[in-house]
Amino acid sequence: MSSTTVETSFGERLERRILGTYETGRPGPTMLIQGGIHGNEPAGVHALNRVLERLTSERLEVHGKFVAIAGNLGALERGERFLDRDLNRLWSASTVQHLEAQDPAHDCTEDREQRELISVYQDVQRQARGPVVFIDLHSSSADGPPFTCLADTLANRNIAAAVPVPMILGLEESIDGAVMDYFTYRGLVAFAIEGGRHEEPSTVDNLEAAIWITLVTAGFLEPDQTDLAKHHETLRRSSAGAPPVVEITYRHVLRPTDKFSMQPGFTSFQRVERNSLLAHDHTGPVFAPQGGRILLPLYQGKGEDGFFLCRDVRPFWLGFAKWLRHARLDRFLHWLPGVKRSPDDPNTLVVNPAIARWFVVEIFHLLGFRRRRTVGGRLTFTRRWTEPSAQRAYDQ
Numbered sequence: 001m002s003s004t005t006v007e008t009s010f011g012e013r014l015e016r017r018i019l020g021t022y023e024t025g026r027p028g029p030t031m032l033i034q035g036g037i038h039g040n041e042p043a044g045v046h047a048l049n050r051v052l053e054r055l056t057s058e059r060l061e062v063h064g065k066f067v068a069i070a071g072n073l074g075a076l077e078r079g080e081r082f083l084d085r086d087l088n089r090l091w092s093a094s095t096v097q098h099l100e101a102q103d104p105a106h107d108c109t110e111d112r113e114q115r116e117l118i119s120v121y122q123d124v125q126r127q128a129r130g131p132v133v134f135i136d137l138h139s140s141s142a143d144g145p146p147f148t149c150l151a152d153t154l155a156n157r158n159i160a161a162a163v164p165v166p167m168i169l170g171l172e173e174s175i176d177g178a179v180m181d182y183f184t185y186r187g188l189v190a191f192a193i194e195g196g197r198h199e200e201p202s203t204v205d206n207l208e209a210a211i212w213i214t215l216v217t218a219g220f221l222e223p224d225q226t227d228l229a230k231h232h233e234t235l236r237r238s239s240a241g242a243p244p245v246v247e248i249t250y251r252h253v254l255r256p257t258d259k260f261s262m263q264p265g266f267t268s269f270q271r272v273e274r275n276s277l278l279a280h281d282h283t284g285p286v287f288a289p290q291g292g293r294i295l296l297p298l299y300q301g302k303g304e305d306g307f308f309l310c311r312d313v314r315p316f317w318l319g320f321a322k323w324l325r326h327a328r329l330d331r332f333l334h335w336l337p338g339v340k341r342s343p344d345d346p347n348t349l350v351v352n353p354a355i356a357r358w359f360v361v362e363i364f365h366l367l368g369f370r371r372r373r374t375v376g377g378r379l380t381f382t383r384r385w386t387e388p389s390a391q392r393a394y395d396q
């Protein structure tokens with residue numbers, strides 16, 4: 001499709017945005033899956049088109065509704081990550097409110113995209129007759145295995161854990177405004193999948209395999225309606241040697257003036273030692289501030305994150321955390337010294353680090369609380385909640 005300066009109507013754009021929908025009248029979850037919120041990541045759109053093609057040609061009997069959409073239409077046409085602003089950093093509650101209050105005459109390219117996406121999301125949610133599961137499909141500029149990334153609720157974990165690739169926890173603690181936030185904030189099941197490097201054909205295969213597996217896990221398809229063994233094999237091969245679960249411990253934030261340049265050859269999940277040389281910027285060499293595994297090293301012009309560092313989480317702790325949450329031990333957290341409930345939000349705890357012990361942060365992480373911000377020397381931790389219909393369906 002060629003880029004054009006002629007104004008296209010909302011209806012025309014909606015037609016291009018909705019890649020397709022599929023349902024056969026039976027109740028079930030709404031699977032809202034989006035590709036290309038970053039315009040240089042068309043692999044997600046290709047994977048969605050393949051799934052739509054098979055659902056339609058084989059006339060599979062399904063439970064619920066499949067809705068495939070394209071994220072940043074303008075940027076996809078130009079093959080760029082974004083045109084004015086990164087569309088995957090604009091979804092915090094305050095940024096969305098700001099957009100809603102803004103005169104559309106002042107919209108930048110991504111503001112317009114975001115308004116249209118919000119209206120699609122709202123329509124989908126309004127029409128849903130069961131839980132809504134949202135998946136955001138990505139690819140990256142560096143080599144590396146596919147992975148899932150999610151806000152840490154049990155329902156999110158239960159759905160995403162079925163995709164046999166590494167699971168990244170805590171990314172939402174370091175990035176504000178990813179589109180998953182919009183759904184998680186509303187209590188819906190939401191996660192992102194990174195399929196691999198942008199241009200690699202296997203990236204489309206990985207994303208497609210992850211979609212099929214999730215359609216089965218969410219109850220949209222029966223296990224025998226797709227070749228599950230093949231999809232598992234595809235993903236297992238792509239992520240061989242990678243850890244099952246990691247937690248983000250560091251984000252290297254970039255400013256446009258940084259002249260950031262990653263050292264060549266890093267791949268996601270590669271181990272790095274503390275103080276090893278990772279990149280250069282306008283101040284000189286950039287060393288690893290801590291040891292761990294590197295994630296999403298930046299090898300493209302645009303982006304706000306130079307790289308992330310993460311550490312392995314032993315699966316035992318995930319099981320233990322699940323038990324803690326089912327036992328509802330979280331109800332007693334505010335009894336710990338230095339911990340108070342926030343008067344404004346039942347899902348937020350305020351911690352005085354001068355009184356609370358080091359392990360408080362560890363316990364909070366296990367129970368799904370993530371650090372949000374520091375206010376007047378106090379740390380606040382917020383837990384994502386799950387909307388009751390999603391909880392009944394997936395929070396087992």
Ligand SMILES: [Zn+2]
Binds near residue numbers: 038041137138139
């Ligand atoms: Zn992306």
